[in-house]
Amino acid sequence: MQDKTKVAIIGAGISGLACASHLQAKGSTVRVFDKSAGVGGRMSTRRGPTWQCDHGAQYFTARSARFRAELARWEAAGVAGRWAARIGVIDSPQGPWRETGANTERYVGVPSMTAPAQFLAASLPVQLDTHVDDLRREPSGWRLHALGQGWQDDLYDAVVLALPAPQSKILLAKTAHTFLGIVDEVRMRPAWALMMHCDESFDPGFDAAFVNCGPIRWIARNMSKPQRQGEDVWLLHANAQWSEAHLDAQPSAVIKILIEALQEFCPVLVRTSVVHRWRYADTQTSLGRDYLWDARIGLGLCGDWLKEAKVEGAWRSAVCLADAMTGELENNCLDVELISIEFSSFLYESALVLRNEILRKPLGRSLDNDDLNGESEQLHYGIICQDRTLVACVSVKNNGDKRYKIRQMAVSERFQGKGLGAKLLAHVERELIAGGAKKISLHARESAITFYEKLGFSCCGELFDEVGISHIKMDKII
Numbered sequence: 001m002q003d004k005t006k007v008a009i010i011g012a013g014i015s016g017l018a019c020a021s022h023l024q025a026k027g028s029t030v031r032v033f034d035k036s037a038g039v040g041g042r043m044s045t046r047r048g049p050t051w052q053c054d055h056g057a058q059y060f061t062a063r064s065a066r067f068r069a070e071l072a073r074w075e076a077a078g079v080a081g082r083w084a085a086r087i088g089v090i091d092s093p094q095g096p097w098r099e100t101g102a103n104t105e106r107y108v109g110v111p112s113m114t115a116p117a118q119f120l121a122a123s124l125p126v127q128l129d130t131h132v133d134d135l136r137r138e139p140s141g142w143r144l145h146a147l148g149q150g151w152q153d154d155l156y157d158a159v160v161l162a163l164p165a166p167q168s169k170i171l172l173a174k175t176a177h178t179f180l181g182i183v184d185e186v187r188m189r190p191a192w193a194l195m196m197h198c199d200e201s202f203d204p205g206f207d208a209a210f211v212n213c214g215p216i217r218w219i220a221r222n223m224s225k226p227q228r229q230g231e232d233v234w235l236l237h238a239n240a241q242w243s244e245a246h247l248d249a250q251p252s253a254v255i256k257i258l259i260e261a262l263q264e265f266c267p268v269l270v271r272t273s274v275v276h277r278w279r280y281a282d283t284q285t286s287l288g289r290d291y292l293w294d295a296r297i298g299l300g301l302c303g304d305w306l307k308e309a310k311v312e313g314a315w316r317s318a319v320c321l322a323d324a325m326t327g328e329l330e331n332n333c334l335d336v337e338l339i340s341i342e343f344s345s346f347l348y349e350s351a352l353v354l355r356n357e358i359l360r361k362p363l364g365r366s367l368d369n370d371d372l373n374g375e376s377e378q379l380h381y382g383i384i385c386q387d388r389t390l391v392a393c394v395s396v397k398n399n400g401d402k403r404y405k406i407r408q409m410a411v412s413e414r415f416q417g418k419g420l421g422a423k424l425l426a427h428v429e430r431e432l433i434a435g436g437a438k439k440i441s442l443h444a445r446e447s448a449i450t451f452y453e454k455l456g457f458s459c460c461g462e463l464f465d466e467v468g469i470s471h472i473k474m475d476k477i478i
């Protein structure tokens with residue numbers, strides 16, 4: 001990718017919009033396409049003449065520091081807020097409902113679930129009502145084809161598919177890309193959603209409940225969420241198994257069965273109702289990867305199905321992809337080259353000098369035997385710049401059983417802050433994955449935890465002392 005890269009993002013759900021925002025903030029020119037008439041995808045709100053109801057994602061959690069920071073931005077903009085709901089659990093139609101017992105903090109879009117998506121979209125060029133049904137890589141970039149509109153004029157350096165896995169598969173099939181086989185491993189499941197006006201006296205004592213019996217999985221009073229307007233509407237989600245078995249059922253039959261199931265544990269009079277079928281609601285088998293990115297042709301995939309089937313997971317996947325893409329952008333501007341380094345070669349000696357300079361001298365130490373033991377058996381990688389000077393290096397120890405440990409990463413002071421560390425690690429990761437790696441670990445300095453988190457590593461255990469400074473073990477499961 002070069003400076004002012006043009007990127008097409010297909011899908012204006014939370015992942016597509018988050019990816020586009022991050023790329024735009026880093027200097028790329030972006031354009032987001034969606035087949036729907038509005039943004040938000042599965043973070044969606046159904047509207048009637050006198051009512052509205054969140055009928056996709058019901059709430060979201062914010063567990064990672066990065067997403068919490070984004071949530072704080074949304075809250076400051078007034079587009080998200082805490083849902084302090086009374087949440088119950090129903091285990092059997094006969095028994096009383098119980099409290100969840102969990103202390104989960106739940107958040108929702110305000111005044112509707114689509115609000116965070118609309119907030120992100122407000123500063124992005126978004127082209128709605130555009131169903132991308134084909135794409136091809138031409139010598140000078142990607143060209144998109146939209147249903148009923150034909151091949152588009154613009155060419156893009158990169159394309160991001162921010163769509164559910166089966167919808168990504170349809171587009172990948174057009175390019176015959178190797179990601180097609182990978183995406184094929186993912187299984188997503190449907191959910192029927194029923195929105196109902198109930199008798200005004202209906203108050204089961206909870207605002208929402210998880211249901212562990214019969215076809216229903218979740219019930220919620222939409223008005224219990226902050227700043228909702230209109231008539232009181234209740235929402236039911238059928239569970240994945242039942243929804244899958246009734247995927248092609250008539251809406252009238254779905255309404256009848258779900259209302260009867262509800263009445264088994266809540267005596268309620270339902271006045272009017274409407275159903276919606278979500279074909280891809282959750283992910284049964286995910287990839288366990290944050291994103292997919294092929295830098296050679298500029299093709300990336302993100303979304304909730306890659307690792308964590310939630311709003312937070314979709315957002316995280318998107319920003320990790322944007323990080324990887326912009327890392328490439330910065331590095332390619334630097335005109336550097338990734339290389340493998342042979343043990344005991346001239347470049348290996350250069351790596352020792354660099355490691356000593358960056359990792360040991362500032363601590364008042366020098367590389368010692370403990371640092372160098374076993375290095376003849378290890379893999380060594382580096383980055384050289386135009387004049388062939390080594391500017392970054394890293395070593396990798398094979399711990400057996402497809403587990404690897406990254407060690408001794410150093411980036412020359414002059415080249416720090418330009419994304420070279422991320423580029424080198426991404427390269428090493430690709431090489432290790434090609435060799436069948438299942439787990440990559442490292443000991444991160446406390447100050448570098450966020451850097452590694454952005455690359456998909458997670459902290460394991462407590463901080464410990466290594467070479468006189470605080471470290472933590474971090475793992476990435478491939």
Ligand SMILES: Cc1cc2nc3c(=O)[nH]c(=O)nc-3n(C[C@H](O)[C@H](O)[C@H](O)COP(=O)(O)OP(=O)(O)OC[C@H]3O[C@@H](n4cnc5c(N)ncnc54)[C@H](O)[C@@H]3O)c2cc1C
Pocket residue numbers: 010011012013014015016033034035036039040041042043055056057058059060061130131132133162163164167191193237278280281282302303304305309310311312314
């Ligand atoms: C019923 C249900 C309940 C849920 N409950 C929760 C919950 O309580 N908490 C939680 O965290 N998450 C929940 N989720 C999951 C959450 O909604 C998703 O994880 C998240 O919204 C996914 O965002 P995304 O951007 O990856 O995908 P999407 O939101 O699906 O966005 C994809 C977008 O791509 C568009 N698109 C598809 N194909 C094309 C094409 N060919 N051309 C152009 N555009 C296209 C679609 O119109 C859509 O707007 C729920 C989902 C459902 C359906």
